[in-house]
Each structure stands twice: as structure tokens, then as C-alpha cells.
Amino acid sequence: xxxxxxxxxxxxxxxxxxxxxxxxxxxxxxxxxxxxxxxxxxxxxxxxxxxxxxxxxxxxxxxxxxxxxxxxxxxxxxxxxxxxxxxxxxxxxxxxxxxxxxxxxxxxxxxxxxxxxxxxxxxxxxxxxxxxxxxxxxxxxxxxxxxxxxxxxxxxxxxxxxxxxxxxxxxxxxxxxxxxxxxxxxxxxxxxxxxxxxxxxxxxxxxxxxxxxxxxxxxxxxxxxxxxxxxxxxxxxxxxxxxxxxxxxxxxxxxxxxxxxxxxxxxxxxxxxxxxxxxxxxxxxxxxxxxxxxxxxxxxxxxxxxxxxxxxxxx
Amino acid sequence: xxxxxxxxxxxxxxxxxxxxxxxxxxxxxxxxxxxxxxxxxxxxxxxxxxxxxxxxxxxxxxxxxxxxxxxxxxxxxxxxxxxxxxxxxxxxxxxxxxxxxxxxxxxxxxxxxxxxxxxxxxxxxxxxxxxxxxxxxxxxxxxxxxxxxxxxxxxxxxxxxxxxxxxxxxxxxxxxxxxxxxxxxxxxxxxxxxxxxxxxxxxxxxxxxxxxxxxxxxxxxxxxxxxxxxxxxxxxxxxxxxxxxxxxxxxxxxxxxxxxxxxxxxxxxxxxxxxxxxxxxxxxxxxxxxxxxxxxxxxxxxx
Numbered sequence: 001x002x003x004x005x006x007x008x009x010x011x012x013x014x015x016x017x018x019x020x021x022x023x024x025x026x027x028x029x030x031x032x033x034x035x036x037x038x039x040x041x042x043x044x045x046x047x048x049x050x051x052x053x054x055x056x057x058x059x060x061x062x063x064x065x066x067x068x069x070x071x072x073x074x075x076x077x078x079x080x081x082x083x084x085x086x087x088x089x090x091x092x093x094x095x096x097x098x099x100x101x102x103x104x105x106x107x108x109x110x111x112x113x114x115x116x117x118x119x120x121x122x123x124x125x126x127x128x129x130x131x132x133x134x135x136x137x138x139x140x141x142x143x144x145x146x147x148x149x150x151x152x153x154x155x156x157x158x159x160x161x162x163x164x165x166x167x168x169x170x171x172x173x174x175x176x177x178x179x180x181x182x183x184x185x186x187x188x189x190x191x192x193x194x195x196x197x198x199x200x201x202x203x204x205x206x207x208x209x210x211x212x213x214x215x216x217x218x219x220x221x222x223x224x225x226x227x228x229x230x231x232x233x234x235x236x237x238x239x240x241x242x243x244x245x246x247x248x249x250x251x252x253x254x255x256x257x258x259x260x261x262x263x264x265x266x267x268x269x270x271x272x273x274x275x276x277x278x279x280x281x282x283x284x285x286x287x288x289x290x291x292x293x294x295x296x297x298x299x300x301x302x303x304x305x306x307x308x309x310x311x312x313x314x315x
Numbered sequence: 316x317x318x319x320x321x322x323x324x325x326x327x328x329x330x331x332x333x334x335x336x337x338x339x340x341x342x343x344x345x346x347x348x349x350x351x352x353x354x355x356x357x358x359x360x361x362x363x364x365x366x367x368x369x370x371x372x373x374x375x376x377x378x379x380x381x382x383x384x385x386x387x388x389x390x391x392x393x394x395x396x397x398x399x400x401x402x403x404x405x406x407x408x409x410x411x412x413x414x415x416x417x418x419x420x421x422x423x424x425x426x427x428x429x430x431x432x433x434x435x436x437x438x439x440x441x442x443x444x445x446x447x448x449x450x451x452x453x454x455x456x457x458x459x460x461x462x463x464x465x466x467x468x469x470x471x472x473x474x475x476x477x478x479x480x481x482x483x484x485x486x487x488x489x490x491x492x493x494x495x496x497x498x499x500x501x502x503x504x505x506x507x508x509x510x511x512x513x514x515x516x517x518x519x520x521x522x523x524x525x526x527x528x529x530x531x532x533x534x535x536x537x538x539x540x541x542x543x544x545x546x547x548x549x550x551x552x553x554x555x556x557x558x559x560x561x562x563x564x565x566x567x568x569x570x571x572x573x574x575x576x577x578x579x580x581x582x583x584x585x586x587x588x589x590x591x592x593x594x595x596x597x598x599x600x601x602x603x604x605x606x607x608x609x610x611x612x613x614x615x616x617x618x
Contacts, residue, residue, distance in 0.1 A: 018495065021494075021495040021497055022495040022497045024497070025500065025501065026412060026497055028404055029404045029407045029408035029411070030412060032402075033405045033409060033412075033418075036422055036425050036468075037421055037422055037425045039429070040425035040429055043429075046440055046443055046444060047439070047443075050443060107345055107348075110341070110346075111346055113342055114342040114345055115346065117342075118339060118343065118346070119343075119346065123346075126350065127346065127349075127350065129599070129603065130349070130354075131353075133357065133596060133599060134353055136595035136599055137525070138526070138564050138591050138595070139528070140525070140527045140565075140567045140568055141360065141525070141591055143568075144567050144571070144584055145356065145359070145360065147571065148581075179349070207332055207334070207335035208335055208339065209335040209338040209339070210335070212338075233431050237435065237436065238433070238528075239434070239435040240527050240528050240568055244568075264433065264435050267439070271442070271531075272531075272532055276447065285439075288435075288436055288439045291433055291435070292436050295428070295432055295433060296428060299424075299427055302427075
């Protein structure tokens with residue numbers, strides 16, 4: 001009787017003890033983990049609901065939104081019937097990002113090779129902190145430098161018609177901004193190539209350059225592509241720095257020196273000026289949704305690359 | 316015949332060596348170019364900022380940037396207050412509790428998606444949920460929430476990495492003494508990896524400091540503070556988080572568009588850029604020093 005009571009009390013104590021010492025904390029931690037999923041889904045769903053208004057409420061076709069260049073949405077709360085073709089902005093985004101990538105990728109990879117293979121000590125001590133500072137500089141500051149230095153420079157050197165606001169200026173600003181992303185990811189990939197591969201190469205009498213481009217770079221190909229896609233994702237989502245130098249004219253660029261606009265710049269400039277719930281406003285939300293979908297596409301691509309890498313390792 | 320082969324071979328070796336030398340020079344040039352570029356950029360921004368200082372630029376009125384500086388610090392403070400507990404707890408879950416199942420995989424994909432979202436998309440989400448749906452005006456709190464969404468993934472992954480890198484014996488020792496898993500985590504593991512988490516938080520704060528696109532439509536592009544008004548519910552009270560609060564980074568953007576309204580707009584933007592860059596330098600220096608201190612402590616190297 002007596003001892004039975006004692007055990008009963010003991011289990012009670014252990015239960016509350018475990019609740020306080022384990023389940024409470026564990027519950028909070030799990031809750032926060034799940035919260036991240038909820039948050040991500042909430043962002044996706046809210047943008048999806050808001051962004052599809054152009055197609056459900058105002059009955060525009062998706063093809064019109066993607067491929068038409070007729071951007072003349074009606075900017076009142078109820079009016080409709082304007083054009084919502086966002087092709088100009090989509091082309092602007094693609095053009096500036098593509099150009100930035102084409103400009104900087106060789107240099108970024110060169111820098112990655114430099115800091116890992118050529119001068120690893122200086123790379124660790126000087127180059128890495130410098131690249132970290134590059135990442136840390138806020139994007140508006142890049143935009144501001146682009147606006148006060150690069151735009152006048154292009155105006156004076158190339159005699160650009162629109163005072164230097166141009167695709168070229170936007171691409172250069174983006175290129176400088178995505179350089180650290182590509183370099184750090186690529187450098188990590190290069191560093192993780194097993195040393196035995198390099199030694200085997202040297203053992204066969206290869207020079208350093210031969211080891212780099214025949215062995216190290218092919219071996220770290222997946223990591224390099226991941227870096228390039230991450231850089232592209234950053235370039236695509238960059239808003240204010242590009243908006244400051246691209247000129248924001250609603251027309252296709254005639255050449256590299258003429259101004260145009262892109263998705264992010266257009267959203268940043270007009271979202272606050274349009275009547276909430278109106279056609280123009282909804283079209284901007286559709287563009288935000290497009291940005292969201294594109295960033296999801298990049299994530300998917302990265303998974304595809306790392307997935308194919310793992311499969312190869314297994315085989 | 317043999318001599319002929321030998322000369323071709325020698326030629327190839329010679330070519331390979333020459334190529335090697337050329338490429339080494341090319342790589343040094345690329346490396347040097349970027350080092351010079353970052354140096355020139357940083358020095359240019361700072362010198363340009365110092366040259367643009369005029370009396371009153373640090374004042375707390377429409378000509379100065381004191382209010383904006385205060386807003387930036389205050390906003391980052393709130394965003395960390397929100398994102399650090401959630402991020403650290405989620406990191407603990409991922410490192411200690413998460414099993415190898417669908418849920419874990421889902422959280423990982425979510426973290427990845429969140430970290431790659433363009434900041435303007437996060438800002439628009441904040442605008443939609445915290446401003447449009449609540450019917451509120453621009454407020455600092457909405458901006459802080461948007462920034463905390465941006466810093467959440469990095470804090471989570473830093474915490475997870477820090478916890479995973481601890482020696483297994485820490486956990487085993489604590490559990491062997493009869494501590495529960497959670498007690499082990501918050502009495503042993505968390506203190507042990509605190510410096511690394513702090514480093515991650517400092518870097519997140521640095522990013523929050525320079526964030527602008529996410530704040531464009533959340534915390535508003537204006538600020539009006541009355542520094543003698545300490546009534547927390549008032550719109551002009553500095554400490555009220557539910558008031559418009561333009562930050563330094565956003566001020567640069569506003570100065571560009573309102574260039575004609577303010578005679579000092581260019582100088583103000585230069586000074587803002589300088590302060591932002593100096594803050595980023597300080598943040599990354601602080602993070603570096605903590606990391607250095609920790610590695611020294613862990614390896615027992617006093618040199």
C-alpha cells in the first residue's frame with residue numbers, strides 16, 4: 001500500500017519534471033521549425049492570391065502578360081480594359097542579368113581559383129575578408145555609386161542620349177554585386193575537391209594550370225554552377241540598385257546604351273502610386289508573383305544540379 | 316626519328332610551362348583587380364562621405380540624418396528581437412530533434428526558399444499582410460517584421476551548423492549525468508556554440524542595417540520625430556514602433572527621388588552611404604574577432 005503510493009507520486013513528479021525539462025523546450029523548438037514552413041507557404045499563397053487577380057478579376061490572359069509589350073493598365077480602383085503586357089520589364093530583367101552574368105562569370109571564377117589554388121594563404125587572410133565586405137555593402141550604396149559615378153561616366157565617354165541611364169550601367173552594377181556570391185560558392189566547391197586528385201595530376205607531370213582546368217574545375221563543376229545560379233538569383237531580385245541606374249523608361253532598349261526598365265524597378269517605382277486593387281496595381285502584383293516563381297525555379301535548378309552530382313558519386 | 320619525337324615532346328612541355336606561367340599571371344591580375352576594386356570602392360565611399368559633411372548633417376531634423384540613424388538601429392533591434400528566438404529555436408530543432416523524415420526535408424526546402432527570395436518580394440509580402448490587411452499606415456514594426464523574415468533563414472542555418480560542429484562528447488557527457496535532452500541543449504550545447512551564433516546574428520544585423528527594398532513599402536519613406544515627446548502611443552514619439560520610420564538605406568533612395576526638394580540631397584546620400592559602409596565594416600570586423608577568439612579558445616593556441 002505504502003510503497004504503491006510512493007511510486008505513484010514518483011511517476012507524477014517525473015511527468016511534470018519531464019514536461020518542464022524536455023517537452024516544453026522540445027515543443028517550442030518544433031513549433032519554430034514548423035513556423036518556417038508556414039511562413040514560406042504563407043508568402044507563396046498570399047502572393048499567388050494577390051498576383052492572379054490580373055487573370056481572374058480582370059480577365060487578361062497569361063500569354064498577354066508575358067509576351068505583350070502593351071503596358072497601359074487603367075489606374076483606378078475599378079476600371080479595366082487596359083493592356084498589362086509586361087514583356088518590356090521581363091526582357092529588361094533578362095537582358096541586364098544575362099549581360100551581368102556574361103561579364104562577371106569568367107572573372108569571378110578566376111578570382112575563386114586565385115584564392116584557392118594560386119594563393120591560398122593570401123586568399124584566406126586577405127581575399128576572403130575583402131569579398132565578405134563586398135557582400136556586406138548594401139545594395140542601395142551600390143546603386144548610389146552607380147548613379148553618381150558610373151552613369152555620368154557612361155554619359156561622358158559614350159555620349160549616351162539619355163544621360164547615361166542605360167542597360168550597360170545596370171549590368172555593370174549587377175555584375176559587381178553578384179561577383180562575391182559566385183566567387184565564394186565556387187571557391188568552396190574548388191576547395192572541397194579532394195587533394196589526392198591534384199596530387200595525382202602533379203604526379204603525372206602536369207603543370208598547375210593543367211591541373212586546374214583539366215582536373216579541379218571539372219571536379220567542382222556542380223558547385224560552380226550552383227554559384228552561378230545563386231548569383232543570377234541575386235541579380236534577378238535586386239531592386240533599388242538597378243532602379244537607380246536603368247532609367248525606368250517603358251520601352252524596349254534599342255542598344256546597350258539606351259534606358260529601359262525591369263520587373264523589380266517597375267514594382268519599386270509604381271507600387272505605392274497605384275490605386276490598391278486596381279488593374280495597374282494588380283498587374284504589379286502579378287509581376288511580384290513572377291519574381292517569386294522565378295526564385296523558386298532557381299532553387300529547383302540548384303536541387304537538380306546537386307541531385308545529379310550525388311547520383312554520379314553513387315554510381 | 317627519335318630525336319624528332321624528343322623535340323616535339325620538348326616543345327609540348329615548353330608550351331605547357333609557358334601556358335602555366337601566362338595563366339598564373341592572369342590569375343594574379345584578376346585577384347589583384349578585385350582587391351583594388353574593393354579597396355577603391357570602400358575608400359571612395361568613405362572619403363566622399365567625409366567631404367560631404369556639412370554642419371547639421373548629423374542633426375535630428377529634416378536636414379540631418381540623426382532620425383534615420385536612430386530608426387535604423389531601432390528597426391534592426393526589433394527585427395532581431397523577433398528573428399533571433401525563432402531562428403535559434405528552429406536551428407536547435409534542425410540540429411537536435413529533427414529526424415530523417417519528410418518534415419525535416421520540407422523545413423530545409425523552406426529555409427532555402429526563404430533565403431533566396433528577393434528582398435523586394437519579402438517587402439511586398441510585408442506590405443500586403445502588415446499594411447494592407449491590417450489597415451495600418453506605414454510603420455516601423457512592419458519593416459522590422461519584413462527584415463526579420465529576411466534574417467530568419469541565415470540565423471537558423473548558423474545555429475544548426477554551430478550545434479552540429481560541437482564534439483559529440485559534450486552531449487554524451489551531459490546525458491550520462493541524467494540530464495534530459497532539452498536541459499543538455501540549453502545548459503551545455505547552447506552556451507558552447509553561443510559565440511558562433513552571435514557571429515551569425517551580427518552578420519544578420521549588418522544585412523538588416525543596409526536593407527532598403529524590403530522597407531520601401533513597409534516602414535515608409537518619411538519620418539517625423541519629436542525628441543521631447545515620450546508618450547509611447549504618440550505618432551512622433553521616437554520609441555513608438557508603430558509610426559513611419561525611414562532608415563538610412565532608404566534615405567539614400569528617397570534623396571535621389573526628392574533631389575529637388577532638399578538642397579543638400581546629394582551630400583546627405585553620400586554621408587548615409589559612408590555611415591552604412593563603416594557600419595558594415597565594423598559589423599564584419601566584430602564577427603571576425605569573435606570567430607578568431609573562439610578558434611583560439613577551442614584549439615588552445617595562445618600565440
